[in-house]
Amino acid sequence: MATEHIDVNYVADLARLELTPEEATTFQKQLDDILGYIDQLSELDVEGIEPTAHASPVFDRIREDVARPGLDRDAFLDNAPDTANDQLRVPKVIE
Numbered sequence: 337m338a339t340e341h342i343d344v345n346y347v348a349d350l351a352r353l354e355l356t357p358e359e360a361t362t363f364q365k366q367l368d369d370i371l372g373y374i375d376q377l378s379e380l381d382v383e384g385i386e387p388t389a390h391a392s393p394v395f396d397r398i399r400e401d402v403a404r405p406g407l408d409r410d411a412f413l414d415n416a417p418d419t420a421n422d423q424l425r426v427p428k429v430i431e
Contacts, residue, residue: 342367 344364348355355363409422418425 340371342371 344360344367345355348360348363413419413422413424416424
């Protein structure tokens, strides 16, 4: 059993949620199970174990960010499906 107890109804009130008694019972059990699991993890002896952010090493597999010249404005507008006043026109999305 978890050493700490969190009242689901109190948390639901803070979140402005209305829970049925059945939902409150279900969520309370789930929350108690989660807190119990956290208690189990806190009992592990991790002395001498180096903290890690990932279980396996992570390497940057993304290409290096290199600045390149952008698309010429005229070339961009020439390839656009619809333009007006040297700007790209898009369909109206808000009435």
